[in-house]
Amino acid sequence: MTGKSILLNRIPALFRKKRGAPATAGSWLVRVAMLSVLTAAPAMARSSSSPFAFHNNLMPEPARLEVGQGYFLLLPGLTATTDKFHNARLDHAIARAMRQLKEQTGVVVATKVKHGASNGAAFVVSVDGPGAAVQTVIADESYQLEVTSQGIHLHAPAVAGALAGLQTLLQLVQNNGTEYFLPGVSIQDHPRFPWRGLMIDCSRHFIPISKIKQIINGMAAVKLNVLHWHLSDDQGFRIQSKVFPLLTKDGSGGKFYTQQQAKEIVAYAHARGIRVVPEFDVPGHTSSWVVGYPQLASAKGPFHIQDRFGVFNPVLDPARKSTYQFLNKFIGEMVKIFPGPYFNIGGDEVNGVEWRENPRIQAFMRKRHLKNSAALQAYFNRRLLKIVTSYHKRMIGWDEVLVPGLPKSVTIQSWRGYKSLAKAARQGHDGILSSGYYLDHMTRASKYYEVDPVPEGSTLTPDEKKRILGGEACMWSEYVDGTTVDSRIWPRAAAIAERLWSPRSVNNVNDMYRRLHVESLRLASLGLTQISQEWSSLRQMAGAGQLGPLRVLAKTMEPVSWNQRARHANEYKITTHDPLDHWVDALRPDPPFRHDFKLMVARYLQAPRREQASGMKLTKLFEQWIAAEPGVMKMMEHAPLLAQARARPGQLAQLGRIGVAAVSYLSSGEAAPQGWKQKQLAVIDAAAKPVALTQFDVLGPLKRMVESVPENSGG
C-alpha cells in the first residue's frame, strides 16, 4: 500500500462529494492542489492511518510535494551541516530554526552549525551561493527539501531559498505520541509571485519596534518577503531625520523610530529573507511634515498633526524649487537607512483644495499648461522620480501616479483593483495588488483567498503577466495599535501569503481554514498575540470575575466590515487619543469558530436524522449560549466598558434556544407548528443589526437550520 492510497482512504465524505470522484491516480507525484483535498481530514481521522503518515500542515503549500513512505526520527544531538556555500546569514537562520525546533519539541538538537563535507551527516543544507547582495525583486527563493529515513537534505540555489525551506521544515514536524519525526517527503518549491508583502501603517497609530520585529517573525513563517513600512501620514511622522529634525520633533507627538532602530529592523528583516520598502507618502497625506516645515505647504498654516482620520487638505507645494531640494536631501538621508532597491512615494488621495486656493500655484499651473490637480501631481511625480532615480532606487506609487507619460520604471501599487493593475501592466509598468487584501476591512480569510493578482482567464500576455509582481496585505492603522494589531493581521495574512506563494490550484477553502488554525497556533508560539489578546482585552473590560461566559459570547461575534464601520462613523467617532479597548477591539475578525460552526451545521444538515452525533454536539453548543447569559449579565454590572455589548447576551441566549428547537425538529423529523420559522427568522434578523461596530458571525448557518425545519402547513 503506497502512502498515497493511505491518504485516499482518509478523504471524508463531505469533501469527496464536493469535489466529485478523486482525481485519477497515475503519477506517484502528487500535485499540492490535490494534496490539499486529500489531507483535509479532521484530526480525528489521524489514528486510523500509519503513525508516521504525512499530515499536511504546510502553509503556504509548496509548488510540488511527493509523499514517501519513510520518516526521519528527530533525535537529540541532530546537527545541521552546510556542505557547500555558507555565510553568517545562512548560519544564523539555521541556528534559529534549530532553536525553534528544540523549543517546539523538547528534543535537544544542536544549535551550532557545522561546515564541511556532508558524508554521514543527517541534516545537510546545500546552498550554491549567497544570491543577490541586496535583495532584488527576483531573489531566487526556490528550494528542494528531501526527507527520508536517512536524513534531511535541503538544497537551494541561494540563501533566500534556504530560508524559505527552513520554514517548511519546521512546519513538517509531526509526532506519533511519543516521538517527533519528519514524514518522508520530497518537496520542490518556489513562489508563484516574487513580491509577497505586508504593509504596516505606523503613522495613524504608532506600532512599537518590538512588535514590528514579532510581525517580521510571523511574516517569515508564512514566507511573506516584503515589509512595506508606511512611515509618514497626516497623523504622525515616524522616523527620525537628522537633516530635518522638526519632522519628528513637531510631527510625531514623540512617537517615532530612531534611525538606529530602523536600521535594526532592516537588518532583522534581511536576516529573515524580508526586504523593507519604506513609504513616505507625498504630496498628500503630509500634515505631519508641514507642522515643523510650513514652508513645504501649499497653504499658509499653522498646521497640526491630525487626530482624526480621512483625507485632509495639507499638501506639499509642487510649485517651489525648495520643495524638491527638501525632498532630495530627505530621500538622500533615508536611502542610507533603507538599502533595498525600492522606494515608495505614496501619491494617493490628493484632494487639490490647497492647490486650487493658492493663486501662486494656479499661476504656476497655467504657465506650464497643467490643467488640473492630477496634471500638477503628475508634474510633481516626474520631478520626484528624477530624485528617486538619482539614488538608484525604483519608485513605487499608488494607482493615482499612473498617468499618461509616466516612465515605465515606476511600479504601481493598486488599491483600486485588478483592472487598474492590468492597465498598468499593459502600459509596461510593474504592479503589485493590494486591492482585496486590506486587512483593516475585516474581511474573511476565504475572501482574501479568492483574490488573485493574475486571476484565471486574465487576458494579459505572458510578458504583461510577469509584470504583476505579486501582492501586499495592507494593515492601515486607523483602528489598531500595538496591542491589537496582531489580531488584525494574523492569521488572515497567512491566507494571503498562501495565495501569493502557492499555485493557483491550491484553493480548497475548508482545507485552508484547517491549516490556518494550525498556523495561527504556530504564530502564537512566536509571541504573536492574535489569540491571547482576546483574553487580555476581555479581562481588561471585565475585571476580576470568571471570563468563561463572556468568552462564549465573544467567539460568536466579530467586528463589522470597513464599509459598515464607515456607515456608522458618526455614532462612533474615534481619534488618535482614544484607547482601543472597546468591545469591537477585543473581537477578532473572522474568528475560527465562525467557519467551524458553518462546517458543523453543513455536515448536520446533509442528513439531520442520520447525523445524531452532530445534532447532539450542536445542542450542547446552543446550551452554552443559553447558559452564558446570566454570567455575562452579572459581569456587566461591574464593567462599564462592556456596556456596548449589553443587548448581546440576551440575544445569544435567544439564538441558542432557536438552535436547540431546530435540532429537536430536524433530528426527530417532526414538523414545527405553522409560523414557527417566520418567528425565529425575525429574531435572527433582529440580532443581525450591528451594535457598536460588532455583529454576530453565526447567523447564516443558524438561519439555514431554521429554514430546513419542516413546518405544518396550517389547519
Added chain:
Amino acid sequence: MTGKSILLNRIPALFRKKRGAPATAGSWLVRVAMLSVLTAAPAMARSSSSPFAFHNNLMPEPARLEVGQGYFLLLPGLTATTDKFHNARLDHAIARAMRQLKEQTGVVVATKVKHGASNGAAFVVSVDGPGAAVQTVIADESYQLEVTSQGIHLHAPAVAGALAGLQTLLQLVQNNGTEYFLPGVSIQDHPRFPWRGLMIDCSRHFIPISKIKQIINGMAAVKLNVLHWHLSDDQGFRIQSKVFPLLTKDGSGGKFYTQQQAKEIVAYAHARGIRVVPEFDVPGHTSSWVVGYPQLASAKGPFHIQDRFGVFNPVLDPARKSTYQFLNKFIGEMVKIFPGPYFNIGGDEVNGVEWRENPRIQAFMRKRHLKNSAALQAYFNRRLLKIVTSYHKRMIGWDEVLVPGLPKSVTIQSWRGYKSLAKAARQGHDGILSSGYYLDHMTRASKYYEVDPVPEGSTLTPDEKKRILGGEACMWSEYVDGTTVDSRIWPRAAAIAERLWSPRSVNNVNDMYRRLHVESLRLASLGLTQISQEWSSLRQMAGAGQLGPLRVLAKTMEPVSWNQRARHANEYKITTHDPLDHWVDALRPDPPFRHDFKLMVARYLQAPRREQASGMKLTKLFEQWIAAEPGVMKMMEHAPLLAQARARPGQLAQLGRIGVAAVSYLSSGEAAPQGWKQKQLAVIDAAAKPVALTQFDVLGPLKRMVESVPENSGG
C-alpha cells in the same frame, strides 16, 4: 451611616469567626490591618453595599487609610496639575499613570501635565522637591493621597513618594457598572523598609532586555524599589565590557547586554523609582570570567562556561596583584554604567578546591598567616572593598563575607536567614534579608508573607533594627528563562512587596490572596505573562486540540519545591541547553486555584449539611476532574512532551470520584462503609508522589474532606 459601618456589615462569617469580635469602634481612622479584614468580602457581596463604597484592592496596603463617604467620578478630560515642584521624571510618571488610567477605563483623561496654580484643578500633584539626586537608600517615598468628591490631591515631599502615590491611585480605581470613580479616601503612606528588592539572575539563563523592562513595570506597580541585577556567574557573563571584551566574547555564548542597553535599564528603572544594583559575584562563581581571562584563575585551565548547575571550582586568584588591577579597571568601567550608591560583589559559595591545590596560593596564605580559605577570602574582600570604596560605592556581599574585622560599611545580604542578619546588625552592618524570599524555591505566597526581616519579638535594639534595610526576593534562574520567568516571579513577589512595605500588622492571609489575585490581573495588563504563559506552554506541548481538559488538570498541580527538586535531581537533569518546555515549566507555583479550593472546602466543612450550595459547587468541580480524563488522554496520544504527566489524568479522575463520594456522605450525613476512609486516603497518598518534579496541590483539603466523613464502625 458611616463608610465604616457599611464595611462592617460586609464581614463574612468565616473571617469574623477567626478574628473574634470586630475591633471596637472608636476613631474614624481605620488602621489598615483592620481594613484588610473588613474588606475580605468576596466580590459577590459588593452589590449589597453602596455602589460607591470603597473596596480594598490595594497591594501593598498603605500605612494608614481613612475611608470617606464621597467619591470622585472619573470623567474625560481630567488633567493632572503640578502646583509646586516638577521635573521631567515627575511629568513622565504622571503622564504614564494617566495613559494607564485611560487604557484601564476607556475614559479619555489628558496625558499632558499642566504646571502652575492649582485653583480649581481636579487632580493636583504637590511635590516639595526632587529628593536625592541619585537615589539613596533613604529616598523619601512617603506620600499623602486625598480623594474627595471635589478632586484628587497627591502630596509628597519628594518625587519618589509621588511615584509611589500614583501607583496607589491606579489601584484605587473602581466602577459601579456604568462609571469609573475613585472612592473617597485619605491615605498617609510610607514604606516600613527602605530596601524592597528583586534579584534577577540573568547568568544561569539569560533574560532578554525587553522582559527586564516588563519586570520593572511590575516592580513599580507593587512598590518594589531595588532591582538587584545578577550579571555574572559560572554559566555566563552578561554585560559588555569594552576594557575586557573577552568577558562576553568567550564567556557569554553571545547572550549579554550591551552597555547601552544596561544604561537604558538604569534610566528606565530610575524613571519608575527603582534603583539598579549590579552584582558581579567574586571570587567564586567566576567560570565565565576565566574562559577569556585564564590569568585571573587559581588553576591552570583551559576553562569553559558551565552548562550545569551547582558550585564549581573556578575561583579568582587572590594571590596575584594583577587580579586586583583587573578588578579595579573593570569596576571603574561598571560604575559609569551604574550610578547608584551600591555595588554587590557576591562573595558566596567558594569551595576552596583550586586554592588548596595551588602551591603558590598556599605559600601566599602561609606568608600572610591566612589559615584557611575563609581567611583568604576575607583578605580578598578587604582588598576588593578598597577598590569599591575608591569609586565611592558601598559594598554589598552575601553572608559569607561577614567575618571578624569586616569594615562596618559593608552591607550583608543574607541567604542564610534572619539570625545571620541579626548577627550582622549587632556588629554594626546594614543588612538585607533574602533567606525565605527565594522565588525559585516555589514556595507559597503565604509562606513568603510570614517571613519578616524584623520579626515580632526581635531582640535587636532600635538602632540595630534600623540597620535591617529590608529584603529582596530572589529569582535564581537555573530553571527559568525569559519565557517562564514571569510565572515564577508574579504574583508571588507582590506578597513579599507587601511584607516589606506595609505595617507588620497587615497579615491576613486570606485577604492577601484575594488582593493578590486582583493584582495579578493588573500585572498581566502591564504585559507580564504569569497567567497567559500557562496557555502558551500547554498549547506548545499539546498541539492543536481543545485545551480545556488539560487546563483542568494543570490548575490542580504545581511544581515541587526546590528541596524536592534537589532530591530528584538525578532523574531529571537539566543543562543550560535544554529548553524549559516540560510539564513542570508550564505549571505555576502556588496557582490561584490552590488557595481558592482550600477556602471552599473549609467553608463547606464548617457545616456540610447546611452548606448545600458549597457542596454542590464542590461536586461540580469534582465532576470536571472526572470528565477531564478522556480528553487529556486523547491529547496525550499526540503530545510527546506530555508523556511526563501520563499518570495524572487518571489520578485526577480518581480524586474527583473520591470528592463526589465525600460530598455525598457529608451533605446527607450518611456514614460510609467501614474501611472506606482508609481506602480513599491510600489513593490520595499514592497521588501525592511527585512525578517529573510536579505534584497535585489539592490533596490536603480533599484529605480533610475524607477524614470528616462519618464511618460505620464495623459489623
